Amino acid sequence: MERVNELAKSKAVVILVKTSDCMCHSIKSLFYDMGASPAVYEIDRDPRGRELESALQKLGCKPIVPAVFIGGRFVGSTKDVLAAHLTGSLKEMLIAAKAIWF
Known part of the structure; x- marks a missing residue:
């Protein structure tokens, strides 16, 4: 959990993403389209x-x-x-x- 924090x-x-997950790609694109530059x-x-x-599961991420x-x-x-x-x-x-910024 410390590393996630x-x-x-x-x-x-x-x-936090997985390379082959299409929803991860979509969410990254949303942030880029809004002008954010996420890590x-x-x-x-x-x-x-x-x-x-494991730490993400403990946070309640479903899906992870x-x-x-x-x-x-x-x-x-x-x-x-x-x-x-x-x-x-x-x-x-x-x-x-x-x-x-706006």
């Missing part, structure tokens, strides 16, 4: 990837990836991010975390 605080937006960690290519998966953190705080997975985007709160979170 360190990664989550490494940049304004952090996304993306491919847990399937990380030697400690199993530890990260993509796991999105904004301003060091866990936002959720695909459905949580898309719901926040539809309500406009995702943009507000990104502005508050200084990941985008």
Whole structure:
């Protein structure tokens, strides 16, 4: 869990992904399209990837990836991010975390 917390605080937006997951690609694209430049960690290519998966499960990630953190705080997975985007709160979170400027 400590490693996940360190990664989550490494940049304004952090996304933990698996390289072959199409939803991970879609979520990364959403953030890029919004003007954010997230730190993306491919847990399937990380030697400690199993530890990260276990920690994400403990956080309640279902599915495990993509796991999105904004301003060091866990936002959720695909459905949580898309719901926040539809309500406009995702943009507000990104502005508050200084990941985008308007």
